[in-house]
Amino acid sequence: MDDEGINPSADDLTQPPKLMLVTPSHQYPLGTVMSLARRRMLLEYVRQNQCWIIEDDYDSEFRYGSRPLASLQGLDTSGQVIYVGSFGKTLFPGLRIGYIVVPEALAESFATASAELYREGQLLQQAMLAEFIAEGHFTSHICKMRTLYGQRRQTLLDAATQRYGDALPAMGGDAGLHLVMKLSEGSEDRLVASVALERNIVVRSLSGYYAEPARAPSGLLIGTHACRMKRSHRRSARWPMRSVRRRARCARVAAGRRKDSMRVRTSVRRSRLR
Numbered sequence: 587m588d589d590e591g592i593n594p595s596a597d598d599l600t601q602p603p604k605l606m607l608v609t610p611s612h613q614y615p616l617g618t619v620m621s622l623a624r625r626r627m628l629l630e631y632v633r634q635n636q637c638w639i640i641e642d643d644y645d646s647e648f649r650y651g652s653r654p655l656a657s658l659q660g661l662d663t664s665g666q667v668i669y670v671g672s673f674g675k676t677l678f679p680g681l682r683i684g685y686i687v688v689p690e691a692l693a694e695s696f697a698t699a700s701a702e703l704y705r706e707g708q709l710l711q712q713a714m715l716a717e718f719i720a721e722g723h724f725t726s727h728i729c730k731m732r733t734l735y736g737q738r739r740q741t742l743l744d745a746a747t748q749r750y751g752d753a754l755p756a757m758g759g760d761a762g763l764h765l766v767m768k769l770s771e772g773s774e775d776r777l778v779a780s781v782a783l784e785r786n787i788v789v790r791s792l793s794g795y796y797a798e799p800a801r802a803p804s805g806l807l808i809g810t811h812a813c814r815m816k817r818s819h820r821r822s823a824r825w826p827m828r829s830v831r832r833r834a835r836c837a838r839v840a841a842g843r844r845k846d847s848m849r850v851r852t853s854v855r856r857s858r859l860r
């Protein structure tokens with residue numbers, strides 16, 4: 587890894603893999619955004635060497651400044667990128683719904699695999715989600731949550747700067763729902779994480795993500811979206827959700843469904859009275 591994302595050595599490239607899994611929008615865990623040049627280089631490499639890429643785009647919806655770069659799947663002209671996304675972060679993890687965009691040549695094999703693996707039970711959630719997207723609520727939800735998460739992230743960064751100055755530089759701060767705070771060289775990030783846990787603060791040690799933790803940089807992975815904000819910040823940040831609910835209500839009224847649901851509720855209340 588370098589500042590432009592995955593950076594395979596010449597040695598790595600002499601033995602082409604069958605499959606590569608990358609997270610170009612926000613490398614996990616470091617948070618690096620893969621540069622356009624590196625994306626093009628990877629695509630050229632897989633084209634020449636006939637291998638596949640899985641592009642895991644797990645939190646690209648949340649960017650707080652820079653404009654998003656084209657996905658590998660969007661840049662791919664040879665049909666070798668399998669694009670994977672999830673609603674786990676944009677909505678909630680318990681929903682357990684994700685999606686895959688596969689190259690045309692793989693569509694049939696994936697349809698067969700899906701038919702073999704798929705267990706019924708999520709149909710209601712899928713139908714609700716489809717309607718949520720079709721009616722435009724998903725898009726407004728993302729816009730509002732981007733503002734809210736951006737404010738929470740900034741709150742955390744401001745608090746860290748206020749308390750520790752430049753001693754805790756943050757990486758990967760421009761996107762996603764986590765960032766990495768680097769600890770000074772030689773400090774034990776696992777120990778810091780376990781002491782934090784004793785105080786009910788869940789952070790992960792960066793070295794825990796390395797194959798050779800002893801040679802890893804020391805740092806902490808911190809979720810930013812659940813950061814508590816001051817009361818004055820909170821009021822301005824809460825309105826987006828209220829607005830989402832209000833818009834959802836308006837959309838239902840416009841579609842004539844709000845009236846129906848009110849009628850159902852009234853008749854339920856009446857039947858209770860009887």
Ligand SMILES: Cc1ncc(COP(=O)(O)O)c(C=O)c1O
Pocket residue numbers: 609614642644672673674675679683684
């Ligand atoms: C690297 C990475 N990929 C994918 C996901 C999404 O996983 P799921 O949809 O199973 O929650 C996550 C969630 O945290 C992740 O960190």
